[in-house]
Amino acid sequence: MISDVQxxxxxxxxxxxxxxxxxxxxAAQCDAVEQRxxxxxxxxxxxxxxxxxxxxxxxxxxxxxxxxxxxxxxxxVDIVVEAIGGIEPARELMLEALANGKPVITANKELLANVGxxxxxxxxxxxxxxxFEAAVAGGIPIMRALRQSLYGEPIRRVLGIINxxxxxxxxxxxxxxxxxxxxxxxxxxxxxxxxxxAERDPTADVEGFDAGAKAAIIATxxxxxxxxxxxxxxxxxxxxxxxxxxxxxRLGYVVKLLAIIERTTDGGDISVRVHPAMxxxxxxxxxxxxxxxxxxxxxxFVDSLxxxxxxxxxxxxxxxxxxxxxxxxxxxxxxxxxxxxxxxxATIKPIDETSAEYLLGLDVADEPGVLHAVTGVFAxxxxxxxxxxxxxxxxxxxxxxxxxxxxxxxxxxTVRELRDLDTVHKVGxxxxxxxx
Amino acid sequence: MISDVQxxxxxxxxxxxxxxxxxxxxAAQCDAVEQRxxxxxxxxxxxxxxxxxxxxxxxxxxxxxxxxxxxxxxxxVDIVVEAIGGIEPARELMLEALANGKPVITANKELLANVGxxxxxxxxxxxxxxxFEAAVAGGIPIMRALRQSLYGEPIRRVLGIINxxxxxxxxxxxxxxxxxxxxxxxxxxxxxxxxxxAERDPTADVEGFDAGAKAAIIATxxxxxxxxxxxxxxxxxxxxxxxxxxxxxRLGYVVKLLAIIERTTDGGDISVRVHPAMxxxxxxxxxxxxxxxxxxxxxxFVDSLxxxxxxxxxxxxxxxxxxxxxxxxxxxxxxxxxxxxxxxxATIKPIDETSAEYLLGLDVADEPGVLHAVTGVFAxxxxxxxxxxxxxxxxxxxxxxxxxxxxxxxxxxTVRELRDLDTVHKVGxxxxxxxx
Numbered sequence: 001m002i003s004d005v006q007x008x009x010x011x012x013x014x015x016x017x018x019x020x021x022x023x024x025x026x027a028a029q030c031d032a033v034e035q036r037x038x039x040x041x042x043x044x045x046x047x048x049x050x051x052x053x054x055x056x057x058x059x060x061x062x063x064x065x066x067x068x069x070x071x072x073x074x075x076x077v078d079i080v081v082e083a084i085g086g087i088e089p090a091r092e093l094m095l096e097a098l099a100n101g102k103p104v105i106t107a108n109k110e111l112l113a114n115v116g117x118x119x120x121x122x123x124x125x126x127x128x129x130x131x132f133e134a135a136v137a138g139g140i141p142i143m144r145a146l147r148q149s150l151y152g153e154p155i156r157r158v159l160g161i162i163n164x165x166x167x168x169x170x171x172x173x174x175x176x177x178x179x180x181x182x183x184x185x186x187x188x189x190x191x192x193x194x195x196x197x198a199e200r201d202p203t204a205d206v207e208g209f210d211a212g213a214k215a216a217i218i219a220t221x222x223x224x225x226x227x228x229x230x231x232x233x234x235x236x237x238x239x240x241x242x243x244x245x246x247x248x249x250r251l252g253y254v255v256k257l258l259a260i261i262e263r264t265t266d267g268g269d270i271s272v273r274v275h276p277a278m279x280x281x282x283x284x285x286x287x288x289x290x291x292x293x294x295x296x297x298x299x300x301f302v303d304s305l306x307x308x309x310x311x312x313x314x315x316x317x318x319x320x321x322x323x324x325x326x327x328x329x330x331x332x333x334x335x336x337x338x339x340x341x342x343x344x345x346a347t348i349k350p351i352d353e354t355s356a357e358y359l360l361g362l363d364v365a366d367e368p369g370v371l372h373a374v375t376g377v378f379a380x381x382x383x384x385x386x387x388x389x390x391x392x393x394x395x396x397x398x399x400x401x402x403x404x405x406x407x408x409x410x411x412x413x414t415v416r417e418l419r420d421l422d423t424v425h426k427v428g429x430x431x432x433x434x435x436x
Numbered sequence: 437m438i439s440d441v442q443x444x445x446x447x448x449x450x451x452x453x454x455x456x457x458x459x460x461x462x463a464a465q466c467d468a469v470e471q472r473x474x475x476x477x478x479x480x481x482x483x484x485x486x487x488x489x490x491x492x493x494x495x496x497x498x499x500x501x502x503x504x505x506x507x508x509x510x511x512x513v514d515i516v517v518e519a520i521g522g523i524e525p526a527r528e529l530m531l532e533a534l535a536n537g538k539p540v541i542t543a544n545k546e547l548l549a550n551v552g553x554x555x556x557x558x559x560x561x562x563x564x565x566x567x568f569e570a571a572v573a574g575g576i577p578i579m580r581a582l583r584q585s586l587y588g589e590p591i592r593r594v595l596g597i598i599n600x601x602x603x604x605x606x607x608x609x610x611x612x613x614x615x616x617x618x619x620x621x622x623x624x625x626x627x628x629x630x631x632x633x634a635e636r637d638p639t640a641d642v643e644g645f646d647a648g649a650k651a652a653i654i655a656t657x658x659x660x661x662x663x664x665x666x667x668x669x670x671x672x673x674x675x676x677x678x679x680x681x682x683x684x685x686r687l688g689y690v691v692k693l694l695a696i697i698e699r700t701t702d703g704g705d706i707s708v709r710v711h712p713a714m715x716x717x718x719x720x721x722x723x724x725x726x727x728x729x730x731x732x733x734x735x736x737f738v739d740s741l742x743x744x745x746x747x748x749x750x751x752x753x754x755x756x757x758x759x760x761x762x763x764x765x766x767x768x769x770x771x772x773x774x775x776x777x778x779x780x781x782a783t784i785k786p787i788d789e790t791s792a793e794y795l796l797g798l799d800v801a802d803e804p805g806v807l808h809a810v811t812g813v814f815a816x817x818x819x820x821x822x823x824x825x826x827x828x829x830x831x832x833x834x835x836x837x838x839x840x841x842x843x844x845x846x847x848x849x850t851v852r853e854l855r856d857l858d859t860v861h862k863v864g865x866x867x868x869x870x871x872x
Contacts, residue, residue: 025588025737029588032660033587035780036587036660036777133585139737140741141581141584141585141741144580144581144585145577148577148762149569151472151763152465152469152755152758152759153758154464154468224472284744301457301751301754302745302746302751303575303752304745304746305575305577305744305746306744307743307744308741309738309739310740313739315737315738316738319589319737320585322589322737323584323585323586323588323589326584327584327587331772336767336772340472
């Protein structure tokens with residue numbers, strides 16, 4: 001190094017929305033970063049599958065390549081940004097980058113939620129950063145908050161709205177209910193697809209897989225424990241009906257798809273689950289609308305914290321990646337790195353052993369004795385009822401119950417037995433009350 | 437070091453709310469931190485003014501001392517936590533600690549907002565951490581977000597509710613307006629004092645000094661520029677009336693004391709100011725109630741972020757301090773430290789050159805021609821009116837105006853001339869519209 005300024009060369013794997021926005025951000029901010037840190041950031045290699053695809057970024061001759069292995073082994077690349085997604089070859093490329101002395105930045109939630117522990121260990125062994133702010137909640141710096149600011153905080157629970165697609169759909173349905181419009185799930189999904197907030201095959205989002213993967217990563221970082229996607233119980237929103245949203249609304253709640261990551265003392269060390277939930281209107285998470293994300297943290301000392309922002313999109317995600325790049329660049333110069341520390345093997349509390357208040361809607365025959373029969377099933381399973389209401393009558397009769405706090409196993413047994421009653425035509429989706 | 441575990445000894449200056457909560461937090465969490473980091477944290481010295489004052493913490497024999505200089509020079513202290521507040525002797529003790537090779541953690545906003553640049557430079561020169569997460573917005577990890585996560589983000593503006601006392605008072609007044617109750621400022625202040633949310637002499641909070649100091653620190657960290665408390669224009673809330681809150685409410689706004697830290701391109705590099713503002717009800721800051729704080733960040737790439745939590749209180753503040761202690765401990769072991777980088781000397785845009793929409797209420801004589809005379813003053817100063825309303829009549833007649841975007845200097849000239857009109861009995865407090 002001749003001058004005081006150190007040049008730091010970034011190799012990017014993938015040039016989709018995030019990769020392209022990152023390249024723009026590096027170009028826009030490299031002067032400002034250099035002025036404050038003395039480090040000159042530069043994107044010198046970009047690996048893509050299709051060399052001739054049209055792109056929004058201008059790159060110098062020779063930067064674009066089809067050879068991703070060449071990028072992670074190139075001695076002229078100092079830091080690798082993985083923006084291709086999926087498990088392989090991303091995993092293999094990241095390990096190769098670390099083995100070649102290059103810190104890695106990734107936004108790949110699927111990878112981390114499945115084989116994260118292997119990658120964190122490889123990074124620690126190499127003494128290099130593996131940073132992944134953008135993997136959870138896009139532009140919201142919740143990973144760094146949990147990794148550093150709250151490292152010593154006794155965290156009790158994290159509640160997250162961490163899927164923008166489902167929050168957009170539920171917001172549309174809720175607004176339609178409030179305005180007396182069409183609050184049908186299918187229509188809200190179609191609108192989300194039309195506006196680019198939902199994929200053509202929306203399964204990963206609407207059935208809670210995406211939120212489940214992010215919940216596993218949050219659990220790992222918040223509790224220093226090995227938690228994988230397969231540990232996360234998840235339900236999606238495709239069974240949530242306008243009628244349930246309307247009832248929740250009337251009772252002072254709003255329906256959100258929530259990720260819940262909780263320290264427990266019985267039945268397991270950690271509970272981690274994703275499901276639709278009724279949140280009281282006065283709770284800060286209740287006002288998180290449209291495709292925004294938010295993560296609410298409850299700790300013994302810090303009390304309540306909420307982090308709110310854009311959970312997806314090329315530019316916000318690139319912003320989080322870039323923060324990691326600057327961090328890794330500074331650490332690389334100092335020959336240091338961040339670490340999650342030793343991860344414990346935690347036991348996961350089975351969903352059957354969790355407890356909540358539940359909202360349950362039943363389509364029933366409108367005839368004498370139905371309420372008596374139905375409440376008998378609740379009682380036999382030890383589930384006590386806080387609110388019971390009838391809506392409509394005749395063939396459209398509907399009973400709505402909110403229980404007192406009950407065990408999930410007891411509630412599920414109740415649901416099974418209710419389904420067997422001749423007078424119960426349909427048992428609707430379950431909504432658990434959270435955040436009271 | 438014989439074992440794998442490294443012992444790290446903390447010296448604490450001051451044992452008030454924050455110092456005591458920190459000591460409890462270290463005791464509660466030292467096992468968990470050791471398990472993850474291999475570092476054993478321990479409070480070994482605590483300097484206090486009065487050795488015999490009753491305290492909530494139990495300390496081993498010999499830990500308590502009256503000799504604060506002894507603590508910062510003690511070779512058996514590795515990290516110093518400054519929790520005494522004020523400028524001297526805090527400044528001198530921190531410099532002495534750094535000169536003795538000890539990183540310093542502080543929650544002292546007054547100190548940093550006045551002589552921060554000197555202290556950051558001393559820490560950089562010593563190659564040691566000077567961390568101050570708790571100095572702004574208590575338990576909310578906004579400093580680390582700005583220092584690291586958003587380091588490379590082109591931040592446009594930061595909007596902060598960063599004084600819990602005034603937010604509590606304004607929330608009470610707003611609720612009273614909504615419920616038709618007594619929304620008097622003086623009564624809300626009295627209630628805040630009774631509940632411990634306001635000091636007996638509330639000046640520093642209600643006149644915006646406290647928020648101004650925090651705004652200077654935010655500006656320094658967000659923009660890498662030397663900004664001090666004296667650079668910050670501030671107005672408090674003691675002139676905000678129930679009538680203004682009611683008008684704001686009716687028009688779909690809520691009144692908050694806002695700190696605004698903005699990158700500008702004309703009239704200066706940075707605008708930094710604190711004043712009461714009308715925020716649209718749909719803005720995330722509008723739902724920040726009671727003594728909670730929140731910081732809203734707008735960036736070119738990240739779009740919008742909000743950080744919400746407890747802005748004061750022993751335990752939340754101690755949580756932020758503890759996060760810094762763990763960070764400093766890890767850095768000390770690695771012989772590295774965090775840095776704000778080179779701070780530039782920025783020009784501050786004078787308040788007169790800022791622009792906003794304004795709400796202005798006038799007590800006027802209810803006689804023909806008054807509206808004509810008043811609107812003539814607006815017109816003569818180039819301030820155009822978006823909404824004009826009359827409330828009441830006879831001796832209680834009140835005109836309320838909302839302007840289009842106008843220059844502050846023009847608005848202030850308008851106010852001065854309005855005061856000179858015989859038919860204008862009183863010109864009420866100004867509210868600027870922010871966040872549309």
